[in-house]
Amino acid sequence: MPSPRSLTAGLALAAATLAPQPALAQDAQALNVRALAATCANCHGTDGRAHPDSAVASLAGMPRTYLVTQMRDFLDGKRSATVMHQIAKGYTDEQIETIAAYFAAQSK
Numbered sequence: 001m002p003s004p005r006s007l008t009a010g011l012a013l014a015a016a017t018l019a020p021q022p023a024l025a026q027d028a029q030a031l032n033v034r035a036l037a038a039t040c041a042n043c044h045g046t047d048g049r050a051h052p053d054s055a056v057a058s059l060a061g062m063p064r065t066y067l068v069t070q071m072r073d074f075l076d077g078k079r080s081a082t083v084m085h086q087i088a089k090g091y092t093d094e095q096i097e098t099i100a101a102y103f104a105a106q107s108k
Contacts, residue, residue, distance in 0.1 A: 047060055047103075060103055067099070
């Protein structure tokens, strides 16, 4: 039978091991969101801020509902594009919502 001291040490170790998990889960979620948004950076700029001389729209600060509508319009063929209609097919509805929320939260 373990001594009270070793039992206390074991419980403390278990608590210390488990305690950071919610923070790690939040960090993983934030990293996932940024990774999704980063897929747009080649054309729309870092954090959705396109170069001022670019023909491509900046996404930063646009309303979430507008961005979701545009992505769905690309998906449905309602909005013409060179490549966005193909790119939009690679995202789930949840990912589109996540990306739109990310860019809506960015300053212009």
